Amino acid sequence: MITLTVALLIGAALFGIGLYGALSQTNLVMIMMGIELMLGAALVNLVAFWRFLHPDVYAGQMFFLIVMTVMALEMAVGFGVATARFRAAGSVEMEEAAELQG
Amino acid sequence: MAVRLVAVALCGLAAVWFGIRVFRTRSMVRSALALLFAMAALGGLFLALEAEFLGVLQLMMMATEMAVMAIFMVMYMMDPGGLGQMEMTHQKRLARGAGALGGLGAAALAVGLALGGGWGPISAAAPSPAAQNHDLGIELMERSMMIFETAGVTILVAMVAATAVALGRRR
Amino acid sequence: MMVAALAILGPLVAAALILVIRRGAAALALGGAAVGVGAALVTLARVAAGGRYAATLPGLPGLPLRLAVDPLAAVLAATVAVVSLLVLVYAVGYMAREADQVRFYAGMAGFSAAMQGLVLADDWLLLLACWELIALASYLLIGFWFDRPGAREPATRAFLTTRAADYGLYLGIFALVAATGTTAIGPSLGARGGVATVAGLLLTLAALGKAGQVPFHGWLQDAMAGPTPVSALLHSATLVAAGAILLLRVAPLLPGTVLLVIGLAGGLTVLLTGLTALAQGDLKRLLAASTSSQLGFMLLAVGAGSPGAAIAHLVAHAAMKGALFLGAGVFQHARGSTVFAALAGVGRAHRRVYAGFALAGLALVGVPPLAGFWSKDAILAATFASPHRAALAPLAILGTALTGAYVARALRLLWHGTGRDEPVVGLAPMGAALAGLAALAATLGAAFRPLQDLLGVTLPEGTVAPVVGLVAAAAGLALGWGVPAGRFPAPARAWAAAGFRLGDGLGGLAVTPTLALALALDGLDRRLDGAVRGVGRGALAAAAAARAVDTGAYAAIGGVGWASLALARATRRTDERGIDRLIAALVRATRDLGARVRRLQTGLVHRQLALAAGGALLLLAFLVVGGLLAGG
Numbered sequence: 073m074i075t076l077t078v079a080l081l082i083g084a085a086l087f088g089i090g091l092y093g094a095l096s097q098t099n100l101v102m103i104m105m106g107i108e109l110m111l112g113a114a115l116v117n118l119v120a121f122w123r124f125l126h127p128d129v130y131a132g133q134m135f136f137l138i139v140m141t142v143m144a145l146e147m148a149v150g151f152g153v154a155t156a157r158f159r160a161a162g163s164v165e166m167e168e169a170a171e172l173q174g
Numbered sequence: 175m176a177v178r179l180v181a182v183a184l185c186g187l188a189a190v191w192f193g194i195r196v197f198r199t200r201s202m203v204r205s206a207l208a209l210l211f212a213m214a215a216l217g218g219l220f221l222a223l224e225a226e227f228l229g230v231l232q233l234m235m236m237a238t239e240m241a242v243m244a245i246f247m248v249m250y251m252m253d254p255g256g257l258g259q260m261e262m263t264h265q266k267r268l269a270r271g272a273g274a275l276g277g278l279g280a281a282a283l284a285v286g287l288a289l290g291g292g293w294g295p296i297s298a299a300a301p302s303p304a305a306q307n308h309d310l311g312i313e314l315m316e317r318s319m320m321i322f323e324t325a326g327v328t329i330l331v332a333m334v335a336a337t338a339v340a341l342g343r344r345r
Numbered sequence: 346m347m348v349a350a351l352a353i354l355g356p357l358v359a360a361a362l363i364l365v366i367r368r369g370a371a372a373l374a375l376g377g378a379a380v381g382v383g384a385a386l387v388t389l390a391r392v393a394a395g396g397r398y399a400a401t402l403p404g405l406p407g408l409p410l411r412l413a414v415d416p417l418a419a420v421l422a423a424t425v426a427v428v429s430l431l432v433l434v435y436a437v438g439y440m441a442r443e444a445d446q447v448r449f450y451a452g453m454a455g456f457s458a459a460m461q462g463l464v465l466a467d468d469w470l471l472l473l474a475c476w477e478l479i480a481l482a483s484y485l486l487i488g489f490w491f492d493r494p495g496a497r498e499p500a501t502r503a504f505l506t507t508r509a510a511d512y513g514l515y516l517g518i519f520a521l522v523a524a525t526g527t528t529a530i531g532p533s534l535g536a537r538g539g540v541a542t543v544a545g546l547l548l549t550l551a552a553l554g555k556a557g558q559v560p561f562h563g564w565l566q567d568a569m570a571g572p573t574p575v576s577a578l579l580h581s582a583t584l585v586a587a588g589a590i591l592l593l594r595v596a597p598l599l600p601g602t603v604l605l606v607i608g609l610a611g612g613l614t615v616l617l618t619g620l621t622a623l624a625q626g627d628l629k630r631l632l633a634a635s636t637s638s639q640l641g642f643m644l645l646a647v648g649a650g651s652p653g654a655a656i657a658h659l660v661a662h663a664a665m666k667g668a669l670f671l672g673a674g675v676f677q678h679a680r681g682s683t684v685f686a687a688l689a690g691v692g693r694a695h696r697r698v699y700a701g702f703a704l705a706g707l708a709l710v711g712v713p714p715l716a717g718f719w720s721k722d723a724i725l726a727a728t729f730a731s732p733h734r735a736a737l738a739p740l741a742i743l744g745t746a747l748t749g750a751y752v753a754r755a756l757r758l759l760w761h762g763t764g765r766d767e768p769v770v771g772l773a774p775m776g777a778a779l780a781g782l783a784a785l786a787a788t789l790g791a792a793f794r795p796l797q798d799l800l801g802v803t804l805p806e807g808t809v810a811p812v813v814g815l816v817a818a819a820a821g822l823a824l825g826w827g828v829p830a831g832r833f834p835a836p837a838r839a840w841a842a843a844g845f846r847l848g849d850g851l852g853g854l855a856v857t858p859t860l861a862l863a864l865a866l867d868g869l870d871r872r873l874d875g876a877v878r879g880v881g882r883g884a885l886a887a888a889a890a891a892r893a894v895d896t897g898a899y900a901a902i903g904g905v906g907w908a909s910l911a912l913a914r915a916t917r918r919t920d921e922r923g924i925d926r927l928i929a930a931l932v933r934a935t936r937d938l939g940a941r942v943r944r945l946q947t948g949l950v951h952r953q954l955a956l957a958a959g960g961a962l963l964l965l966a967f968l969v970v971g972g973l974l975a976g977g
Contacts, residue, residue: 082186088277
């Protein structure tokens with residue numbers, strides 16, 4: 073019980089940090105790091121729930137794999153976009169990327 | 175039990191510390207490295223929680239990803255070393271508020287639920303790694319085949335999309 | 346028969362033409378009268394040769410109109426036609442100054458046609474119709490000068506008195522037709538017994554009224570208010586003779602009692618009206634009384650059982666009295682009045698007229714060899730021969746004497762004295778007609794024997810009668826010429842002059858009630874008319890009210906229409922200003938909101954992330970709270 077709570081608290085902390093980072097950073101790559109952290113927090117929760125509540129149900133692990141997949145995909149597509157952006161604008165600073173305004 | 179708790183707490187705290195370090199430093203490289211260490215700590219955490227396969231997977235994947243990220247970071251950052259004094263953050267208050275809200279909210283939820291009604295019966299033991307692998311494989315191949323397949327197709331699509339986006343125009 | 350019919354048609358067509366063409370009235374009337382005379386004389390000749398004619402005209406269903414020409418009808422038709430012609434010739438002169446010639450000649454011609462129709466009628470319907478028509482003509486002609494004072498009332502009195510007496514004719518005809526089942530006169534004379542008596546008495550009543558006998562003698566006096574040609578034709582020769590003609594026609598029907606009544610009535614009339622004539626102060630009224638008296642003689646003859654004597658006297662009287670009236674008319678024109686006081690000495694001024702007048706007067710008295718001698722002689726003989734001679738003969742003798750008396754009186758008054766003469770216009774035709782009638786009065790005596798043969802009747806003769814008659818006549822003449830009127834007591838004279846009238850006479854019995862009834866009916870008619878007008882006005886008011894209602898309804902509908910239009914306008918205004926503005930405001934607000942929301946679309950990734958995070962947190966909060974609530 074306590075372990076579970078601790079793990080969840082860790083997950084919560086990581087989530088908060090990740091959110092802070094995603095919202096406060098100007099660089100696209102940094103934003104993506106924040107998102108990575110948030111996803112990591114989700115992973116922590118998943119594992120903790122699997123381990124302490126339903127260790128015999130592997131849907132939790134399945135979910136883990138999916139989240140992992142999402143992390144990878146997000147990174148891949150994100151960097152593709154960053155590449156395109158860099159080519160178009162010369163930097164990946166999100167402060168300047170206001171073309172979609174309005 | 176107590177050992178596990180300590181291990182979990184240590185790994186978790188390490189992950190949190192390194193996560194904070196990601197955004198407190200000016201150097202991009204150091205951010206990337208901090209993230210790497212955070213992810214690694216998470217992998218250790220998973221191991222401590224007796225999810226061996228997942229922990230190893232985490233370590234392996236994150237290591238690779240962080241390396242790639244570091245490369246990209248160096249590619250696209252104006253000041254990868256953080257040697258300049260430029261301010262790299264915006265909407266700080268909003269971000270702090272949102273982060274605090276999210277984190278504290280989740281924490282409150284966890285503690286509250288734990289104190290309130292409990293999570294239900296806590297299982298003391300976890301299956302052995304071999305059994306875990308075996309069962310995960312069964313799960314993957316039987317019940318969650320559809321999800322697996324979907325994930326596979328999604329990965330393919332994402333690869334193609336990323337490549338297409340990254341390729342840019344042909345001159 | 347056509348020739349006989351011309352006796353009717355001649356004057357009738359003349360009357361119609363006068364009324365239509367309204368010019369040359371005198372010429373047309375004379376033409377018609379001439380045609381009538383020709384036709385009547387030709388018919389008389391034919392009938393004398395043995396011809397008898399009859400004709401049936403379609404009348405009412407089952408009641409045809411019949412004409413018949415037998416000796417009596419032929420003689421009477423000839424009398425009427427000749428006297429009509431001569432009087433019309435006279436009238437050309439008498440009425441020369443008159444303005445309304447059309448009305449006069451039309452009336453005279455119409456009267457002639459109706460009189461001929463009465464004479465030639467062979468069924469009761471036609472006789473009745475003609476009886477009434479001659480009464481109507483009499484009314485119109487007596488009242489010819491209706492705008493002069495005292496001319497209308499005599500006409501009304503005459504008409505209503507004879508009409509009252511005509512009840513007898515109607516009831517008698519009803520009785521006869523009911524008894525015999527046919528309207529033809531000939532068959533109906535075969536009735537016997539009680540029907541004959543009753544019918545006879547009723548018909549006698551009508552005859553008495555028409556002939557101006559007692560008690561109906563008043564109207565004839567008053568009828569003298571009309572023009573003198575009218576008096577000459579209608580009220581001496583023909584119309585009043587219709588009463589006698591009626592009795593002559595139905596003579597075969599009458600039983601002995603009725604004949605006695607007739608005789609007594611006639612005799613009484615002879616007496617009373619003879620005395621009246623003696624007391625009269627007006628020449629024409631004297632002659633009117635004389636007419637009643639002579640007609641009384643005719644009724645005496647019928648009552649004595651000798652219709653022949655009556656016919657003879659009728660024919661002679663027509664000529665004699667006609668001549669007397671024509672002379673009186675000339676004197677009237679000469680002095681401007683018919684009162685004896687004004688006419689004093691006029692005979693000396695117009696001697697030839699006076700000679701004709703005197704000739705006719707002496708003929709009336711019965712001086713031989715004038716016509717009146719033979720006819721009066723026959724009447725006297727008849728009364729001597731009748732079963733009731735005790736009653737009738739004295740009356741006849743007295744009557745003869747009285748005739749002589751008043752004729753002599755008249756002649757004396759016209760001869761003696763002086764007066765102021767006025768020039769007489771139209772003396773030539775007047776004189777010619779007078780001469781004609783006077784000549785007839787003198788010579789008709791010769792025609793009585795052929796008349797007898799023609800009619801198949803016998804005029805009674807004897808030796809006593811002529812002698813008695815002459816004595817009586819001479820006594821009367823002497824009395825009249827020698828004894829002035831002042832010898833008689835004044836009250837008696839006045840009463841006699843008034844025709845021995847009791848109270849208002851028949852005026853109270855017949856005239857006043859009838860006029861009162863007429864007035865009442867007129868009032869009723871006016872009220873009905875007023876009611877009808879009221880209905881009409883009510884209808885108009887209803888129509889006006891309906892129109893007002895309709896106008897109101899129209900205005901209301903119009904108001905509804907206006908209200909609807911106003912409502913529509915208000916609705917439009919509401920729609921345009923209210924709803925459209927509301928919608929426009931809504932659109933504007935939505936656009937503004939959209940613009941504002943668009944500002945969120947900064948395009949900046951961190952902003953989007955912040956929004957996404959906020960949204961996700963909200964969702965999570967909902968889920969958690971919901972889950973807690975559901976679980977808790």
